[in-house]
Amino acid sequence: MLTILTKYEIYKFENELPNFNYQEKVYYFNIPESLIENIQYNDNKIFMILIYGYIKATNKFYIPILSDENLLFLSNKYKYITTDNITKRTFYRFTNPIPTY
Numbered sequence: 001m002l003t004i005l006t007k008y009e010i011y012k013f014e015n016e017l018p019n020f021n022y023q024e025k026v027y028y029f030n031i032p033e034s035l036i037e038n039i040q041y042n043d044n045k046i047f048m049i050l051i052y053g054y055i056k057a058t059n060k061f062y063i064p065i066l067s068d069e070n071l072l073f074l075s076n077k078y079k080y081i082t083t084d085n086i087t088k089r090t091f092y093r094f095t096n097p098i099p100t101y
Helices: 007-015 022-028 042-058 069-078 088-095
Strands: none
Touching: 022 042, 042 069, 042 088
């Protein structure tokens, strides 16, 4: 039997948020304006940008969490304070249009 990844490595691959350097953050979190122009709340815009960047980088969806350093980067960049986690309903609503971009 050939083992490529350990159980820990599989868990880490499936669940660990991407860790980008500064240049990668600038690249991956560059989002088409049309994806966020109709989002009313600034914290939701940050979550949409974050979700878009993760799918762009990894082809996987991750549910953003407040302790994510990428979320802090985007909050500082756009001067928006995010105090609540994203709801599952909002997450699924935001993931729907992304594959078309």
